[in-house]
Amino acid sequence: MPSAEHIIVTKNNGINVIEFNDRKILDELAIRELGEQLQDVAESQDGVRILLNFQNVEHLSSAALGMLITLDQRVKERKGALKLSNINPQIYEVFKITRLNKLFEIHESAARALGAF
């Protein structure tokens, strides 16, 4: 069965700007599919630049955090850059509790993140 499209990718000056179709990134099965779709973008070229815009996302689980960590590693292997933006306060708290706000580069807005590549 083909998996659902979990992301929308648009290009902005060569940067892959990714928005999520799912408001809840919680359950493992959906996260597995989402992870594969993100990995495809990460492996599309060396030096890939990705901005994950979380503006539509309301929920996030530890499995989603794990998927983001794996994505970050893949992007770094390809000498690329990954940035995150528009994370709502409840979800940002999840990043803070797990100290992943230290691992990821997180910006308030997509515009600021784009300017930081």
Next chain:
Amino acid sequence: MTQPDSEHIRDDRYRAIRVKSTLEDAKLPEMEILADVRRHRFCEEAEFAIKLALEEAMTNAVKHGNCNDASKQITVYFFVDDERAEIIVCDEGCGFEPGGVPDPTENDRLTLPNGRGIMLMRAYMDEVEYRCNGREVCLVKLNKR
């Protein structure tokens, strides 16, 4: 079927939902529990916390408790009133030592993709108690309206 060990589960305030131990079926109890949470007018933050903790507890029960064995079951006992929501997730595995789970925020563990579920449950719920050698986890969220 493994009987839950906790005495108070026999308390008739609790409702029980038993599901097959798969990631798909593990999603089933959420709708019923959250409907009760909304009916008792818990705030939005509390609902977020309960949803997150339940997801983590169910995933742990499928993957780590029941070791992805779909012939096993997960039983969820819950009651919600105006004061508190209490959810007990029971698997049929061998149990584990919760104190033995390493801190995922240590520098050398920060880049590992797993191991944050218990920490998030503890951060978001008012009480998280492992019982029966780790085969049961009791999650409590107080209604602070």
